[in-house]
Amino acid sequence: MTRIALPRRGIALAGALALLLLCALAATQVPAASALARRVLPAPPAASLPVGPLLERAMQRGLLVVGVRSYARPAPPGAPTPAEPDSYDVAVAQGLADRLGLRLQLVGLASASQDAALHEGIVDLVVAGTLDAPAGQGTALADGDYDSTPGMLVGLRSGRVRGTDDLAGQPVCVVQGSGLARTLVRRYEAAPRAYPSSVHAASAFMAGECQALADHADVLERLLRNDEWRFYRAIARGLAPEGDAVVRLAAGDERSREWVGAALREWQRSGEQDRARSARVGNVQFEVGLLKDGLVCHS
Template identity: 55%
Template sequence: MTERRRSKRGLVLAGTALAMAVAVAVAIAGIGGAWAFATPVLSGLPKGPVLAQAIERGRLIVGVRRYPRPAPPEAPTPPEPDGFDATLARQLAASLGVPLELVGLDPAAQEAALSEGRVDLLVTGVPAQSAHGIAAAPGSYDVGRGLLVALRRGKVQDEAALRGALVCVGEGSGYAGAVSQRYGAQPRSYPSSVHAASAFMAGECAALAEDGEVLDRLMQNEEWRFYQPLASGLRPSSDAAIRLPEGDAVSRDYLAAALRRWRADGTLDKARGARAGNLQFEITLLKDGLVCHS
């Protein structure tokens, strides 16, 4: 391939990546805005010190997961907040009547950011381990049933063969603990579900564990014809809970009430559906030569 062709291909891929990023950002913004009006009124419930401070400050600061989106190998993009986390954080801010400030955090920095007061709350999926001084609002915001998929002609052809096998999962996934406890598999965590899918397709793991809605959509794509469902109905072993500093039971109860209402009115289902669509779009881009930079 000539240098001119390489340059032209790089520009095309870069343009594709930019268009993808804009499309996803617009979609997420639109979703958040539409749901803000549909969120049940929670303003009548009492707020503890954490939420009261956010209201007095005039903005809610929420720590979320972040990851770089698929991009050309020669033009990596910086990590951006996870869209699913951002949508839920936006709902919380809307319920308090204040603007939202998102802080994208790597796993190692999440607990410190909360403990040191740099964020009010964490919406980062299931923590790798519980930390002293951090509480969790009762209830999970990621309540889908998981699915395991594997290569059709690979070494793992049944659930029994999962013992000791590597299973790709995204950061904060509740399925990491589930595959370990239920099948004796070894979960391998990646910066996002997109990274986990990319690693699985590259042969780094024997199986991929993800929300069934996401994988059902992917299995309809031509490039996924080489994979097959291995086990379904996988339930997260731990809750993807909203975390806050210990000692504020009133704010914790407010957050728990918000989760209950969003589960009842379909807000969480809509958020999961939007996440499935965004992930399908991002993972599909991998076949166009874009890669997941770590």
């Protein structure tokens, strides 16, 4: 086989041409080509990207308004506490606001009202986990999964669910907005029941409302180390959520959508995501611990 040796200047020129080609691919509307370019080219920092009209309005008011999940924490019977925002959703929203240099305002939203809040301009963004159904017309999704931790399944040691083969038709407690719900249906034909938070799902599971509990692996591994959880065991580990936790915004503003995707990647690389995950494990551990003291989860 004949080999052709290029001079160094020729190699540099070839590299430059290849880079220009990748840049052109990144701008193309052909999905496969632009996806290849995004994998090869370094991601631009959020600060270098222009924002679109949606985020420009937020900057003019000096405030980023984000819709999040919210729910009541454990409280004494008959004395419910007000709903508070989900701590992980807050961490994501705060990371975006910080990168814009804006104050953050949170709006607790039920799942059914999230898209309407976007379309009516009540919120700029929605950070509320995985969508229960495909995004409606007029809703755009930022690139990236901001909560891609593997899942885990827990059941009673003496329960009827001994393994994943026993899940068909069985109720499984999950958190609202968890991509594991789709995994349970598609892979195991289980019947997921959604609850407002990890502590609500755990409380329902311990009360016998479900045959199993699905949640983030780090959350359940920590709970299984508690003495009062000795009656439970892991049924499956390493479950992949079949659905991304995505930031939603109103459709038609590509620049703002790209900016949010870039900011999320920075948030993940900076270590802020790891800190948010650790905080979530600690929060769930604390809140579940309150249940044994007689406190209850109010809907």
